[in-house]
Amino acid sequence: MKKRLILSIISSTMILSAGESVPTVSNSDSLGSALQNGTFSANTRTFYFDRGFDKDGVDNATALTVGGILKYVSGDFNGFKTGFAYYGSHRIGDLFSREEGKGTSILGRSGEDLAFLGEAFLQYDYGNTMMKVGRQQLSTPLMQNHDLRILPSVYEAAIIRNKDIENTMVEGGLVQRYTGFTSKDNRFNDYNNKWGDDGLAYVSFSNKSINNLSMRGQYIKALSDKASDGSKIAVDDYRYFDAKYNLPMIGTGTYIKGQYGGNAYNNADDSTLLGAKVGTSVHKMVDVALLYDKISDNSFKAVESGPMYSDWQQGYGNYEASTAVGGQIVIKPLSALSLKLGYVDVGSDEGNVRDDFSEFNFDGKYKINDFSKIRVRYSLKDQTDSSDREDRDDFRVIYYMNF
DSSP states (O other): OHHHHHHHHHHHHHHTOOOOOOOOOOSOSSHHHHHHTOEEEEEEEEEEEEEEESSTTOOOEEEEEEEEEEEEEOOOBTTEEEEEEEEEEEEOTTSSOHHHHGGGSSSOTTSOOEEEEEEEEEEEEETTEEEEEEEEOOBSSSBBOOOOSSSOOOEEEEEEEEOOSTTEEEEEEEEEEEOOGGGTTSSOEEOHHHHOTTOEEEEEEEEOOSTTEEEEEEEEEESOSBOTTSOBOSEEEEEEEEEEEEOTTTOTTOEEEEEEEEEEESSSOOEEEEEEEEEEEETTTEEEEEEEEEEESSOBOOSBOOOOTTOSSOOSSOBOSEEEEEEEEEEEEETTEEEEEEEEEEEEOTTOOSSOEEEEEEEEEEEEETTEEEEEEEEEEEEOTTOSSOOEEEEEEEEEEEO
């Protein structure tokens, strides 16, 4: 009954949707005109989330919220521009309590509404080089916005990006604080207990200079191995590389992928990630893929992302030593409709018990018009008997409206 009511509320919200973008005028001749010629945008979501646990004494997590990002970016003034964005997620009505919303990650850790200044940056562009300082989203393999719920993750960082080399992007950055997974911390926190007292430095790249081959990678280094309390942090660095090679001679949309990752630990064995994926398209309406991931020796950790081929849900925490195999199929019966089904089986290694499960995942997307779409997701996660986690199923309905 509740789920039908949620769908009715979301449908009512859709009927009210409307709007259009305000154009940006570049190269303003004064600071005042640059501010006047800025762009306002809104990326909004109505989000219903229901997580059920198959264990006595473990409460379900359920919430219905509306929110997203309201953003202003100034026009260009001698290469400079500035931007500010409000990030929010607000409970709708009294269908579900704050207590029920705690475990959804679309509200705060105590079920409170989210509301904070998510972006506040100064950007300078000169030729093929861009510098950006302040609160901002990042888009790198191991440190990204990880936009899985109603709000992305955001960072306080200083970055520089260059594209002087053809078909190549190189980016470096310094990061001190961020808002945590899905911004549910509701603020920018100092993660010195994980990253060290001086934060993280990184270099990232992408390259498409070889025909049919795309590559990307990242290396992240903790600038100090000590937290602010003097204790030693666990992970000294994070590294990642992946490549995709298209095989047009075999068929449209046919490719092979490979990935490598790992961490250097201060007082433990280093970790290693190896992965592979192969896929193809059938009659341009169906995409199929098989995948494999192997983590060895220790837990593999990303700062904030989901780089593993076998991971559709977590993407942020440590992954225990394990072996994963799976596959997915994407059906596109209409140009506006996409239906993805996936299955993965993860077996823990070396006596670990947490990452030992199988998971079925469905992800359906329908584009309603140029500024709105709806998405329905469902997953069923079956933990093995030896695992210390509970079986669970997730049901999500998201209505997106951008203007």
